[in-house]
Amino acid sequence: MKSYTIHIEGPQNTQKLAFQLSAFLKKGDILGLRGNLGSGKTTFVQGLAQGLKILESHMVSSPTFTFINEYPCCGDTLLFHMDFYRLSHSTEAQTLGLDQYFQGQGICAIEWFEKAAELLPKDFLEIEFQAISEKARNIHMIAHGLDSQKILSNFLSSFSHNCRSL
Numbered sequence: 001m002k003s004y005t006i007h008i009e010g011p012q013n014t015q016k017l018a019f020q021l022s023a024f025l026k027k028g029d030i031l032g033l034r035g036n037l038g039s040g041k042t043t044f045v046q047g048l049a050q051g052l053k054i055l056e057s058h059m060v061s062s063p064t065f066t067f068i069n070e071y072p073c074c075g076d077t078l079l080f081h082m083d084f085y086r087l088s089h090s091t092e093a094q095t096l097g098l099d100q101y102f103q104g105q106g107i108c109a110i111e112w113f114e115k116a117a118e119l120l121p122k123d124f125l126e127i128e129f130q131a132i133s134e135k136a137r138n139i140h141m142i143a144h145g146l147d148s149q150k151i152l153s154n155f156l157s158s159f160s161h162n163c164r165s166l
């Protein structure tokens with residue numbers, strides 16, 4: 001499976017979707033989150049954080065000024081939440097040392113990844129958020145590479161059994 005679109009009503013269901021996807025993620029996996037301002041990317045990462053059982057109880061908020069927030073999770077995994085919105089150009093991204101985050105100590109969720117797309121590994125799962133009204137989003141999941149295809153297929157086979165209510 002290379003791509004799939006899901007209609008999601010309400011922020012709780014955006015979080016629920018991410019929570020359910022998190023069960024299929026492992027260290028080294030990369031999620032590229034794309035979509036207009038306010039389309040639901042950070043909301044999605046909050047659901048991921050719940051699913052990965054981040055150890056600190058603080059709320060996940062957008063790392064707009066620091067570019068990268070790091071959350072230790074249950075089971076020796078880290079969640080790296082990145083937001084490239086304020087990157088002025090991709091050479092600025094080169095100063096962040098992204099390779100160390102992509103080397104497999106954790107799961108990366110990157111808002112506005114397209115601002116430094118050439119620095120990402122080739123295999124990643126793109127998740128595009130489209131606001132179709134105040135109350136709903138279409139979420140497109142696009143696998144770039146075999147590992148991401150596997151994540152998407154595994155997730156969707158469970159999704160068809162358990163998550164149709166979203």
Ligand SMILES: Nc1ncnc2c1ncn2[C@@H]1O[C@H](COP(=O)(O)OP(=O)(O)OP(=O)(O)O)[C@@H](O)[C@H]1O
Pocket residue numbers: 008009010011012013014035036037038039040041042043044062085111129134135136137
């Ligand atoms: N499926 C949904 N239906 C309706 N509203 C949603 C949905 N998902 C998220 N929202 C709402 O969208 C708003 C913006 O969400 P969020 O901050 O996650 O956007 P963002 O894409 O991270 O924005 P930015 O690009 O500014 O970082 C929030 O009020 C959130 O509750």
Ligand SMILES: [Mg+2]
Pocket residue numbers: 041042043062083111
């Ligand atoms: Mg955000």
